[in-house]
Each structure stands twice: as C-alpha cells, then as structure tokens.
Amino acid sequence: MIEISSIHKRFEDQEVLKGITATFENGKTNLIIGKSGAGKTVLLKCIVGLEIPEEGTITYDGRDIIHMHKKEAAKMRQEIGMLFQNAALFDSMSVLENVMFPLDMFSSMTYNERIKRARACLERVNLIEAQDKSPEELSGGMQKRAAIARAIALGPKYLFCDEPNSGLDPQTSLIIDELIHGITEEYNITTIVNTHDMNSVMxxxxxxxxxxxxxxxxxxxxxxxxxxxxxxxxxxxxSSEILRQVKEQALHSK
Amino acid sequence: MFLFDSVKTFGSYLILMKRVITPPQRWRIFFRQMMHEVYQLGVNSIPIVLLISFFIGAVICIQMKLNIESPWMPKFVVGYATREILLLEFSSSIMCLILAGKVGSNITSEIGTMRVTQQIDALEIMGVNSANFLILPKISALMAIIPILVVFSMAAGVGGAFAIGKFTGIMTAQDLIVGLQYEFNQWYIWCSIIKAIAFAFIITSVASFYGYNVKGGSIEVGKASTNAVVSCSALILFSDMVLTQLLMQ
Known part of the structure; x- marks a missing residue:
C-alpha cells in the first residue's frame, strides 16, 4: 500500500501539486487521470522518487521514501517496476537481455535461472517469440509488453505505468490494460497508472x-x-456529444 | 554571468564525477561493459588513428625537408625533427583532439539519446547508479586503450615519413634512421602516454557530462554533442600546456 499526504510541488513560481492526499491499495489498479498539465506526471514522478516534493509524505507500506537513507532507497527500488510512456527499453540489448537486466544487476540467481525467469516473464506477456529481437524491431505495443516483462522480472511489490497506452491503437491498448490489471491481481501488487485513456478508466x-x-x-x-x-x-x-450519449445509454441500461 | 555559469557547470561536473567514481554495483557487468567500450571507443578508432598519423608523418617529413634544408644543417635533422614532433605533440595532443571529435560526439549523443528516451530514468528507477553504470566503463576503457593508440600513432607517423622518403626520394632511409635515433630520449614516449591518458579522461568524462545533462529532444542532443567537442578540445589544449610544463621540466 502506498500513502501520500499533502504533497506540494513547485517549479519556480508555478505550484504544480497543491496538497494531494491519497491511498493506493495493493491488488488494485489505481488510475491517475486529468487533463494535460494537471500534474499527473509530476505526481507519479514524486511517488516514484524521480522528483522530491517540497512538502508532504510518501510512504510505501509505512516506509517514508523521502527521508529514507540512500542505500535503503536504492534497495527499495528493487521492489519497484516502472513502465514508461515510450517503453524506455535499452537499445543496445535484445528483448531477452532487457528483461534479464534487473536480474543481472540485483539477483543472486545463476545464469540459467536468470534466463528461465526472463523467459517466463516474456511468456507472461506473450512475447517469447521476440526474445532475440532488438527493441527497434518491435511495434509500439510489443515494446510496451517487453517493458512490462522487464518491470515484473524481479517480482515487484509496486508497479507504476506512465501513460501506457499513448500511441497505441484501441485494441492494443486493451491488451496492455488487461495485462497490467491481470498482473496486479496475480501478484497482489500496488499499481498506479497515469492515463487519459477513457477505455482504461472504464x-x-x-x-x-x-x-x-x-x-x-x-x-x-x-x-x-x-x-x-x-x-x-x-x-x-x-467532452463529445457521442460520449455523452454513451453515458446516458449506460445509465438507462442500469 | 559567464564566470558564474562556468563555475556552476564545473560544480555540476564534479558532482557527476563523484557519482561516477564509485565501485561498480556488479563487477562482472562492469568488465563486460568495459570490454564493449574498449572495442567501441578504442579498436574502432585504430583505422582513423593509423590513417591520419601515417599522412601527418609524411607531411611533416616533407615540410621539414623543404623548410630546414641547408648546407649548414646535417641531413639527419629532418628525421630528428619529424620524430620530436610526432613523439612530443602529434601522437598525444593532436591525436586526442581528433579523438575528441570522433569519440566525444559519439559518447554525448549515445548518453544524450538515452536521457531523452528515458532509458536513464529507467535505470534510476531500478536502483542502478546510472552515472556509474554508463560513464565509468567508458572512462576506464579509453584510459586503458589510449597508450596502445599512442604507440600505433607514433609507429604509423614514422612509417609515413619512411614511405615518403622512399617513394619520392627526397631523402635516404639511412639519413632518416640516423635522425630518428639521434639523441633519443625514452621519457618522451612516456610523456606522450601520460598526457594521452589525461586527455582520455577529459574526452570521456566531459562528453558524458554533456550527454547526461541533456534536456529536451534530438536538437538538444545535437547541440550537446557540439558543445562537448568544443569543450573537450579547449580543455585538452589547456591541460596540454600544463602537463607539458610539468612533465618536461
């Protein structure tokens, strides 16, 4: 469970976050939505630790990450998986090497065990056939799936996704959404997704x-x-007439 | 304002270097990365080093012959002057200026692209010290291989001087050999290697600094590459002056 309390963040004269308090429970897919410039990305960066808020507290299962010692914070980061907007796969590595990377860095597994674990993660996201390809050979959706596989390689407790559906068609977006939701329930992790995709919301x-x-x-x-x-x-x-009609129909059908 | 910005940039550079120069998180991965960089930065630079050094050696030989030939000068002076120029300045300083263009821009654009595509953020999120992981193997690799490049450059330069003497007949091989061996001081080779190792540190660390701090998109990556090459060149020339004074006293 992640708790944030009275988060304030300012960039020069502009106050981007004005005292946000919320609780994100594990086993649930938590979405942060809002217009562009509403502060979604900054909030997610604060929660992940890429930005430090001026005021407020952020706790991961009771552990305050803002005032945590550097070594402890570095260790705790191994419990975090993150899916970036553009997947952020390492260009110089194959898909399999990308998924193995966190295992190479932080696990004490043998080489064969690491390969086995990485392949299991790729199978979980239905991407085993692309294991030897390089990231630029993959489509946008496949890159996102590979990034999800990398994010879950170490068995994280917390999963963060920054606009996972940006640049994807509706069908592929649905696959990514279901994958994130499925992984959240399967591993009972705390997932926070930053999105403005209405399909994801629903x-x-x-x-x-x-x-x-x-x-x-x-x-x-x-x-x-x-x-x-x-x-x-x-x-x-x-925002559009069609969506308003869809809402009316949905409410009437209930 | 310029002074303030320079001090601020230097401070940021020192802070980055403090993060870079720490023990790697995984030595096995560090050595793997370092070997990859030795190939990328060093082995891939051998052809250009050999090519440029060969022709510069030949040109120096021609210039010496044309400009200092006199009945009062012994014939071996051409070989002697060619050797001194190659050993003392060309194979260390000028060769590193060339490498600043090739290797420096390569490093800045590689790390800069990783920054703008959030690959560095991905490393940080995982708990990897991205500065140490990305930059230390590059610094170590170029510092390790630069002595070999310096020696290759010296050999190619001398080879160029020989070739021009042989094929144009401007001087005999015997005169050149006498000049190359005349009052040879081994320390000059060590000076050249020491200077080149210092320049290798400058090239890799400064280029990495510019790449690591890129903000924005592809245009900023391009600008950072240009700035990195200019800064590396200026710093190499300045430190060349300091090191020459210290080493040749």
Whole structure:
C-alpha cells in the first residue's frame, strides 16, 4: 500500500501539486487521470522518487521514501517496476537481455535461472517469440509488453505505468490494460497508472484519482464515475456529444 | 554571468564525477561493459588513428625537408625533427583532439539519446547508479586503450615519413634512421602516454557530462554533442600546456 499526504510541488513560481492526499491499495489498479498539465506526471514522478516534493509524505507500506537513507532507497527500488510512456527499453540489448537486466544487476540467481525467469516473464506477456529481437524491431505495443516483462522480472511489490497506452491503437491498448490489471491481481501488487485513456478508466479503474489544476478534484472507481456530478470531471470525460450519449445509454441500461 | 555559469557547470561536473567514481554495483557487468567500450571507443578508432598519423608523418617529413634544408644543417635533422614532433605533440595532443571529435560526439549523443528516451530514468528507477553504470566503463576503457593508440600513432607517423622518403626520394632511409635515433630520449614516449591518458579522461568524462545533462529532444542532443567537442578540445589544449610544463621540466 502506498500513502501520500499533502504533497506540494513547485517549479519556480508555478505550484504544480497543491496538497494531494491519497491511498493506493495493493491488488488494485489505481488510475491517475486529468487533463494535460494537471500534474499527473509530476505526481507519479514524486511517488516514484524521480522528483522530491517540497512538502508532504510518501510512504510505501509505512516506509517514508523521502527521508529514507540512500542505500535503503536504492534497495527499495528493487521492489519497484516502472513502465514508461515510450517503453524506455535499452537499445543496445535484445528483448531477452532487457528483461534479464534487473536480474543481472540485483539477483543472486545463476545464469540459467536468470534466463528461465526472463523467459517466463516474456511468456507472461506473450512475447517469447521476440526474445532475440532488438527493441527497434518491435511495434509500439510489443515494446510496451517487453517493458512490462522487464518491470515484473524481479517480482515487484509496486508497479507504476506512465501513460501506457499513448500511441497505441484501441485494441492494443486493451491488451496492455488487461495485462497490467491481470498482473496486479496475480501478484497482489500496488499499481498506479497515469492515463487519459477513457477505455482504461472504464476497464481497469479499480480506484481513480482525478486531478485538476494540481488538486485532487474527485476520487472513486469506474462504477461511480458514470454517476458523478463533478462538473470538471464530466467535462473531461464526456467532452463529445457521442460520449455523452454513451453515458446516458449506460445509465438507462442500469 | 559567464564566470558564474562556468563555475556552476564545473560544480555540476564534479558532482557527476563523484557519482561516477564509485565501485561498480556488479563487477562482472562492469568488465563486460568495459570490454564493449574498449572495442567501441578504442579498436574502432585504430583505422582513423593509423590513417591520419601515417599522412601527418609524411607531411611533416616533407615540410621539414623543404623548410630546414641547408648546407649548414646535417641531413639527419629532418628525421630528428619529424620524430620530436610526432613523439612530443602529434601522437598525444593532436591525436586526442581528433579523438575528441570522433569519440566525444559519439559518447554525448549515445548518453544524450538515452536521457531523452528515458532509458536513464529507467535505470534510476531500478536502483542502478546510472552515472556509474554508463560513464565509468567508458572512462576506464579509453584510459586503458589510449597508450596502445599512442604507440600505433607514433609507429604509423614514422612509417609515413619512411614511405615518403622512399617513394619520392627526397631523402635516404639511412639519413632518416640516423635522425630518428639521434639523441633519443625514452621519457618522451612516456610523456606522450601520460598526457594521452589525461586527455582520455577529459574526452570521456566531459562528453558524458554533456550527454547526461541533456534536456529536451534530438536538437538538444545535437547541440550537446557540439558543445562537448568544443569543450573537450579547449580543455585538452589547456591541460596540454600544463602537463607539458610539468612533465618536461
């Protein structure tokens, strides 16, 4: 479980995060949604530790990561898996080597055990056939799957995904969403996904935070989101006439 | 303002070097990376080092012959002057200036691209000291292989001088050999190697610094590569002056 409390983050004169408090439970897919510039990425970077907030606390199962000793923080990072917007696979390595990399760096497994584990991760994301390819030979969706395989190689407790569906077609997005959701439940990990993909919100949003202008504007799940009377959220979610009609139909069918 | 920016940049460079110069997290992976860099930065540079050194050796020989030939000068002076130029300056300083262009821009663009495509962030998230992981093997590799490049450069330069003497007939091989051996001081070779090792550190660390701190996209990576080559060249020339003064006293 990850708890954040009164997170404030400022870049020069601009306050990007204005006191955000939330709890992210394990076994659930937690989504952070909001318009571009709402502070989603900065919040995710703060939670992961790539940015340090000016105020507030962030705890991973009770461990305060902001004031943690460097060595302890480095060790704790092995419990974290992250999927970046552009996958961020290492160009100089094959897909299999990418997945093996965290195992090479941090596990005490033998070479054969590391290979076996990396192949199991690739099988989990249905990418075993591409193990010898280099990242640039893969499609966007395959790169994301390879990055998920790398992220779960060490068996993380926490999984972070920064806009996992950006640049992907709706069908591939669905595959990635289901993969993230499935892994979250299978390994009982705490997953935080930063997205503005509406399909993800409806499909896998066990817990949703809506940010607007650096503040937490709404919190709930994918069932409650249809009935919300939060004006800003409704404008964000149902921005087109078609989506508004879909919402009406969904509510009537209930 | 320029002074303030320079001090700030130097401070950032020192902070980065503090992160770089620490024991690797996995020695096995470090040696694997280092061997890869020895090949990339060193072995791949051998053809250009040989080519340039050969022709520069030949040109120096021609220039010496044309400019210092006099009835008052012994014939071996051409070989002697060619050797001194090659050993004292060309095979260390000028060769490293050339490498700053080839290797330096390569390092900056490689690390810069990793920065803008979030590969460095991915390393940091995993708990890897990205500065140490990416930069230390490059520094160690070039510092380890540069003495070999220096010796190759010296040999190719002398070979060029011989070739031009033989094929154009501007001087005899005997005169050249006498000049090359005249008052030979072994320390000059060591000076050249020591200077080149220092320049190798400058090239790899400064180029890595520029790449590691890229912010933005491909245009910034290009700008960083240019800045890295300019800074490396200026620092090599400045440290050449300091090291020459210290080593040749």
């Amino acid at each position: 499909n896998i949003g066990d817990h949703i935070l809506f940010l607007a202008n650096g503040e937490l504007s709404w919190e709930g799940n994918n069932k409650e989101i249809l009935n919300t009377d939060n004006k800003t959220l409704n404008e964000f979610l149902f």
